[in-house]
Amino acid sequence: MSKAEKRSSARLAAVQALYQMELSGSGVVDATIEFERFWNGKEIEGLSFKPVEETFFRSIIEGVVREQKTVDRRIDEALAKGWPLKRIETVLRAILRAAAFELLFRKDVPPRVTITEYVDVTRAFYDEDEPGLVNAVLDTLARSDRAEELAARN
Template sequence: MARSTSKTMERSGARLSVVQALYEMEISDKGVIEALAEFEAFWIGREVEGIDHPPAEIAFFRDLLRGVVEEQRAIDPQIDGALAAGWSLKRIESVLRAILRAGTYELMFRRDVPARAAISEYVDVAHSFFSGEEPGLVNAVLDKVARDVRGEEFAGLPGSGKS
């Protein structure tokens, strides 16, 4: 049981680190290799500027970060389709954009992670950065994405259109 809890916490840490790395890459024009090296050497599981960065499952962190970058052409249109009419991913604040991209990658390409668990995890990540409506937006967008790409997990549930 303790191992499972530890792995869950390390995956949560990996998700948080991926969002931070994606944000860092966007504002600094760093590449994936540089971001991976920096986060693994200096951020993950360490205290930086008085902030504790949780331990992370490194293989999961690497897969998420590389996957979001490599699959961005498939991910971004999926998010755009889930956003409210008149909104596009380009108009979304950069940390929020990183959260949506990482969550959408996981929903589209990591079938080993249950959709509801992934959505919940990224809503938690959003709460780490935002105290307003943003976590609700993450929940709504990722729920829409999940129902589109993993409808079988939602069959028979309210809002699924199937009974």
Template sequence: MAASSETPNRASSRSAARLAAVQALYQMDMTGIDLTDVVAEFEAHRLGQEVEGDQYCTAEAKFFRDLTEGVVREQRQLDPMIDQQLAEGWRLNRVDSILRAVLRSGAFELFMREDVPARVVITEYVDIAHAFFGEDEPKVVNGILDRLARKARAAEFARSGAGNG
């Protein structure tokens, strides 16, 4: 993970919260389940719990809620910004549901959570993409989030010199 001001335990609980948020957004997209219901389900049964033999890492519940609720709240603003970064002829609604959730969550963090360094956001969501996909999709996530970060956080990139990826 990229260097940040987060302590190792806080960083890993935030990584788990990001993964859970992507999974919750995917579940909402695929099933039409309500935001309130999916957040309640994840908090009660998934965050830090064992599900189908897999032990979920303890996730920072407040951060999970902020990401999930924030993506839903800001989706009408985020989607056009993501659309502009996609290859010509592609629209976000044509992208795989998991990839769409990764991009929306990453974009939300870049534009609305300035307390998290842009490079940390990019690295985290590229890692999440690797958990679900082969090489192409993580590269797409890296490229799109890097371009969005340079728009949302131009000052961060100007201060630190060379870019990410």
């Protein structure tokens, strides 16, 4: 598997871990241990879980927890008035948090890559309006924080 494929898998796994952490109240250490022991690169009940770039996976979940106040505030600012993050469904909230963390704090990843990757993650869970919502929120954040990079043509 290429590094890009492992990072894509890490993003999906981070969203799943953040979702599980929110539902169970578990912390980063427990989520990381569970993922590495039971999910990473394993097949469970006929489902294959692709290997991830573990450092990138940890960076996302640790970063979301560490920077959650900033991440949540910035997502709230990008969402439509009257729809704060706390009103968003749990999986979608995990997607937005992981993506916003990456856009705001992982300057080593081009913003277009982050947006595309998390819209794709959203499509793994939803097939209606949610990918468009994620795209719009992330585009707003990227235009605010990384406008020069978006303006540059790759």
